[in-house]
Amino acid sequence: MPAPRKPRKTASDAPLPPGKSATINDIARLAGVSKKTVSRIINRSPLVREETRERVEKLMRDVGYVPDPLARGLAFRRSFLIGMVYDNPTAQFIVNMQYGALDALRDSGFELVVHPCDSRSPGYIDGVRRFVQQQKLHGVMLVPRVSEDQALADMLDGIGCRYTRIAALALDDHSRMVITHDRDGAAEAADYLQTLGHRDMAVITGPSSYRSAIERTGGFVDALARRGIELPKSRILEAGYTFESGVAAAEKLLAGKRRPTAIFCANDEMAAGVYRVALRMGIDIPRQLSVIGYDDSPLASRLWPPLSSVRRNTRDTGRVAAAMLIQADDDVRGRPLASVRPHLIVRDSCQPPET
Template sequence: MAARAGGQGGKQPTINDVAALAGVSKKTVSRVINRSEFISEKTRKSVQQAIDTLGFVPNPQARALAFRRNFLIALLHDNPNAQTVLNFQQGVLDAIKDSDLALLVRPVDRGSDKLLDDVRLFLEKQRPIGAMLLPPISENDDLAKLCGDLGVRYVRVGSAPLDDARHCVSSNDREVVAEAVGKLIALGHRRIGFVRGPAGFRSAAEREEGFRAALAAAGLSLPDELYAPGNYRYTAGVEAGEAMLSLKEPPTAVFVSNDEMAAGVMSVAHGKGLSVPADLSIIGFDDSPTATHIWPALSTVRWPIREMGSRAARTLVADFLGSSAKAADDENPVMPSTFIERQSVAPPRG
């Protein structure tokens, strides 16, 4: 409650004020702030009391200058999907809420040939203690190397491990997709279509591999006409739907690599008078809000993005704090995705 006790001058108290009040040197106060070990318990108590009395908060700008590090965590992303970015942000904030850190958000342009220069400049200027790279830019090895070279801790977020554990937070998409598709097969589906994510995205490749693994396990094949390219956009789903549902022998089920495209496929099905799930089962990926906003609600794979955000932030913080880093190192950097069954899946007709 005493957010600003001792604010007599209207100015914020500085380390000098604290030092004067406690009757010690500013360096000693600095030691208390930074939890130095070479300080007697008695002194620590009296300094702490002075800090509390004055409501002293160390000036982050001054610390940043002296430390040559800003107490910030940077989030670099290429806006793959608003919901993803924001959920991730939320997770990061869950983790840093009680620390002194703040979150700096930096969208970048994956396609720009100045990408590396941009990021370098940004990191050199802001000097965050760490950076988090969201897919798809997390897949850029040059970017990760750049962070390392600049002495910025980094964490790469992905659908599968992209780096060694201390630089990586990922999910197990491949397995979960295989599990979901396995359920379609168990229900009796034999003609199952696949709509892929964009070329060059690791996430797209993981999902495809999971899909193919499930088919292979059941001895099924994937005919060309049931394989559609895509780009994670709604319109790609519409195109894929148009193509597959116009076939003489259309699929009885489709796995679509994200919810947005799945919504596109579903709207084509509706347009053709097909019933979902009776005539066509659909599974998406992301568990985006769209999944529950469409009708029928979409069975999908939930990607634990918020948890990954927390985990990524904790990794950076632990790494920054050094010795106590073990806490985070013990955690498994693979966070499980989960298959969520809703109303868009049923056994095939007949």
């Protein structure tokens, strides 16, 4: 009868040679984890499961492993920086997004670095690549409009940099997306104006190259269509998400003999431009013209009368996007689609139209 086979030793079972000091490679081999995981544990990264952390830390104590301070400093720099890349003309939106990201990163050991860019300039993707590589970023938040650029996302994927994309609808794998549901927010604004009795309405939208502008306009127009109201193309004016472009669009809409009774603006900056033109032309808001904005920025409550606006919780959006970047890999895979839903904040800028 053959003798029973002895279990074969694997490389990970092999003890350290006598007199040899353990290295990070030895710890990874003995623990059966990657060198990257050991580095994260050394630097107190939250991206490691607690069970793995405890097992590896016990092994390091048992073999007397002491991390090299220089190597640890380099690893710290690489692992604990989150970037935020944006191309957005609205300062308050960017500030709120940063506040949200900082909320998520507080007490995590991670820090936020920002990179404004011009997505219309040639070579801007190369600029983002240099930013990521020079800062050795752990991950990147992509804020609209750059979040809508598939070439940018492909570049980050190609260099192995994790990222999250904030957009009006799903453009990527669920583990990389935060959806803002802009279409639903605009539809709520349309439903509200229709219930007040408005039928002759207009839209001042953002640039047609922005997905948010497409979704907000589409949501408003489709909601009216479901209620039997068709919005003529002449009542949809493209602007630039700025106060000045809102003024220019409002001048066109309000100069004619047949003015709309309500205007939906795709952001609050453009709605403020409508207020400026209405004041100059002696048009009373809301008695003669109802106005709704989008974003519910601090500007909305400072206008007079206070502006009804779709709140999209920009700070919460930034918090969710940053939190996804510092989650452990196992916690991100298979997670449900992250989203932050907008809702209309009703103030004093709307009322039923004059008969």
